[in-house]
Amino acid sequence: MTGVDYAIVVGFLACLGLGGFGLSRLIRDADDFFVAGRELTPFILCAAITATNLSMLHVVGMGGTAYLHGVSILWQNFCGCMALVLSGIFILPIMRRLRIRSVPEFLEMRYSGPLRVLVAGFWGLRLSVFMGILLYLAGTVAVQLTGIDYYFGWLIVFCAVAIGYSAVGGAWAVAIMDSVLFVVTLIGGLILLPVAMHYAGGLPAVWEWLQANPQLAHPKGLSTHTQFVPTQGPFNYVFILAIMLLSVKFATVDQAILQRAFGARDPRVGAKGMVLAGVVTVPIALFCILPGIAMAKLQPVALNPELSNPDLAVPRLLQTYLPKAGTGLLGIVLCGLVASQIDTITSDINSVATLLTSDVYRNLKRTPPTQRQLLFVVRLASVLCGALMLAVAWGLQFTDAGAVNVNLAVVGILDMPLFVITIVYGLFWKRTNWQGAVAGFIAGGTVGVLSYVIMHPQISGYAQLLVAPVLPGLRDRLASWNAQLEPYQTWLRSIAPISSTLTALLVTPLVSLLTPPNRRESTAQIWDAYRAGGVSRQPGDSDTTDAAAEAAADTFGLVPVSLRGRAGAIAALGGFAVFLAGVASAAFNFPWAGAMAIGGMVAVLMGGLVRAYSE
Amino acid sequence: MDWVTLIIEIVGLVILVLWITIPIREFRAIRDRLRHAPPRPLETGAAKDE
Numbered sequence: 001m002t003g004v005d006y007a008i009v010v011g012f013l014a015c016l017g018l019g020g021f022g023l024s025r026l027i028r029d030a031d032d033f034f035v036a037g038r039e040l041t042p043f044i045l046c047a048a049i050t051a052t053n054l055s056m057l058h059v060v061g062m063g064g065t066a067y068l069h070g071v072s073i074l075w076q077n078f079c080g081c082m083a084l085v086l087s088g089i090f091i092l093p094i095m096r097r098l099r100i101r102s103v104p105e106f107l108e109m110r111y112s113g114p115l116r117v118l119v120a121g122f123w124g125l126r127l128s129v130f131m132g133i134l135l136y137l138a139g140t141v142a143v144q145l146t147g148i149d150y151y152f153g154w155l156i157v158f159c160a161v162a163i164g165y166s167a168v169g170g171a172w173a174v175a176i177m178d179s180v181l182f183v184v185t186l187i188g189g190l191i192l193l194p195v196a197m198h199y200a201g202g203l204p205a206v207w208e209w210l211q212a213n214p215q216l217a218h219p220k221g222l223s224t225h226t227q228f229v230p231t232q233g234p235f236n237y238v239f240i241l242a243i244m245l246l247s248v249k250f251a252t253v254d255q256a257i258l259q260r261a262f263g264a265r266d267p268r269v270g271a272k273g274m275v276l277a278g279v280v281t282v283p284i285a286l287f288c289i290l291p292g293i294a295m296a297k298l299q300p301v302a303l304n305p306e307l308s309n310p311d312l313a314v315p316r317l318l319q320t321y322l323p324k325a326g327t328g329l330l331g332i333v334l335c336g337l338v339a340s341q342i343d344t345i346t347s348d349i350n351s352v353a354t355l356l357t358s359d360v361y362r363n364l365k366r367t368p369p370t371q372r373q374l375l376f377v378v379r380l381a382s383v384l385c386g387a388l389m390l391a392v393a394w395g396l397q398f399t400d401a402g403a404v405n406v407n408l409a410v411v412g413i414l415d416m417p418l419f420v421i422t423i424v425y426g427l428f429w430k431r432t433n434w435q436g437a438v439a440g441f442i443a444g445g446t447v448g449v450l451s452y453v454i455m456h457p458q459i460s461g462y463a464q465l466l467v468a469p470v471l472p473g474l475r476d477r478l479a480s481w482n483a484q485l486e487p488y489q490t491w492l493r494s495i496a497p498i499s500s501t502l503t504a505l506l507v508t509p510l511v512s513l514l515t516p517p518n519r520r521e522s523t524a525q526i527w528d529a530y531r532a533g534g535v536s537r538q539p540g541d542s543d544t545t546d547a548a549a550e551a552a553a554d555t556f557g558l559v560p561v562s563l564r565g566r567a568g569a570i571a572a573l574g575g576f577a578v579f580l581a582g583v584a585s586a587a588f589n590f591p592w593a594g595a596m597a598i599g600g601m602v603a604v605l606m607g608g609l610v611r612a613y614s615e
Numbered sequence: 616m617d618w619v620t621l622i623i624e625i626v627g628l629v630i631l632v633l634w635i636t637i638p639i640r641e642f643r644a645i646r647d648r649l650r651h652a653p654p655r656p657l658e659t660g661a662a663k664d665e
Binding site: 176197 | 616617619620623624626627628630631633634635637638641642644645648
């Protein structure tokens with residue numbers, strides 16, 4: 001890195017920190033901190049959701065995975081895009097109409113207060129771990145690019161900036177700065193892609209080279225780099241189906257994403273923002289993945305074995321080729337990377353602070369807190385969350401599993417059961433009660449953990465060490481299962497979410513039917529929220545004037561009224577069916593599997609746009 | 616630059632221009648509305664119906 005690059009990055013970080021303090025004067029009460037006063041418009045919302053979604057995990061982590069395994073990792077983004085669109089037109093309007101601040105708040109309305117506290121605590125922890133993974137990536141990239149080998153120091157710098165403006169500025173700072181950071185991230189992508197392709201000889205040449213040299217592109221010569229829906233390999237059609245499941249979860253119950261959408265001015269604006277975010281992320285995903293594909297030809301892993309840790313491939317690309325292309329380019333692209341990282345971390349910090357304050361503190365406190373107390377606790381929670389992610393990032397430097405793999409393991413275990421109890425049964429089966437929801441959540445999570453304990457060689461090894469002194473028989477059984485299932489180890493990241501989902505799907509209704517039905521009065525509001533203007537206020541909502549005006553102006557129902565709206569919704573659902581059929585057909589080596597999957601995705605995106613924008 | 620990269624770059628540039636111009640306009644509208652908004656009543660506590 002040159003002095004110009006350093007000057008650009010340091011100037012950018014300083015502006016970012018000052019921006020948060022400047023925006024803190026917009027915070028008048030806790031709702032301003034949590035959901036930006038519910039004033040956000042479609043394009044701002046789209047920028048906030050996209051910026052929250054995109055991080056170094058995409059550019060460095062997924063770019064690196066594409067370097068090693070090929071373009072099919074694109075589906076991690078593309079599935080997310082489809083899920084955002086479908087959630088935007090079918091699920092979010094219901095949630096937004098309820099005027100909630102968080103997903104656990106919905107769980108209290110639907111099931112019980114203690115479940116709200118349990119899930120909020122779990123989700124706060126889960127987001128902190130995710131932020132730790134992001135911080136680890138930022139630290140790794142900073143050490144590699146600057147040559148300043150002080151990993152913990154870099155963690156402190158990134159952490160301080162992120163906490164600084166999210167703890168002080170809240171959701172307003174996150175929303176406004178996300179719009180700025182989204183643009184900075186995009187500029188970074190617009191520079192990186194052509195530079196990478198220029199040195200690699202252009203995308204068609206890279207494609208031809210990858211097809212001709214599979215033994216150079218993959219350490220074991222098992223290259224599936226140019227297959228959109230591979231039959232073999234760790235990122236095959238089963239992975240795509242599993243990631244689709246996780247994406248639906250991400251777009252319907254992920255607090256960091258939904259909290260931005262809860263800040264929408266009304267349900268239709270929320271739908272428009274989410275659909276736009278899904279559409280815009282498709283080309284941005286190409287900016288993240290294709291530089292990694294170019295790197296597969298520029299520095300093939302077979303000739304560069306040190307790059308078999310996928311997280312190192314994109315930093316090497318930046319370090320080697322950007323300074324050759326022009327002075328200061330590395331600094332600008334780094335600002336884009338830092339921007340993508342910090343906006344995700346700050347959005348997540350804001351979400352964790354909301355969960356711990358709105359869902360845990362408020363529920364555990366006997367007397368209603370004042371606004372001053374709420375704002376103090378929310379800022380304290382932001383700092384605590386920062387300390388936790390710092391600890392996770394510190395620990396991750398001792399593993400070489402790759403950030404994408406660690407993240408997929410974390411989300412694959414406990415996220416899907418939450419989706420099952422919140423969306424599948426929470427919204428679509430009235431008979432579900434809190435006993436069923438708690439049992440399904442815990443049973444699904446346990447099966448997800450057991451999948452890793454039984455199948456993952458390292459985790460199974462740790463588990464065997466742990467149980468050996470107490471239950472030697474169980475240790476032998478674990479070792480034998482692990483050996484028997486060895487051929488399926490590459491499918492683990494797909495098996496864990498699918499098995500935890502199926503368990504939650506079975507256990508929740510079973511326990512619900514064996515226990516008394518749900519008689520909670522607040523559930524009536526949820527069923528009302530299916531129709532446009534169905535909810536005008538919720539208990540404890542002091543802001544009834546706004547709520548009544550919002551309900552009167554609300555015209556976005558679950559089933560569209562206009563012909564164009566219906567055509568859009570049908571196109572989105574039909575496209576999704578075509579996508580699923582295309583991915584599944586790869587199991588039978590169908591040659592058009594990739595084309596069908598991509599065609600289905602385009603239909604989902606276009607149908608969603610038509611639905612969201614039809615009056 | 617090859618044609619595929621060129622198309623992706625053009626799409627990226629269009630998104631960039633849209634997301635610079637439109638949010639600025641939307642933020643100005645929000646600021647104007649907030650300036651003229653009456654002070655919000657203070658909240659009293661968490662939503663509890665049972």
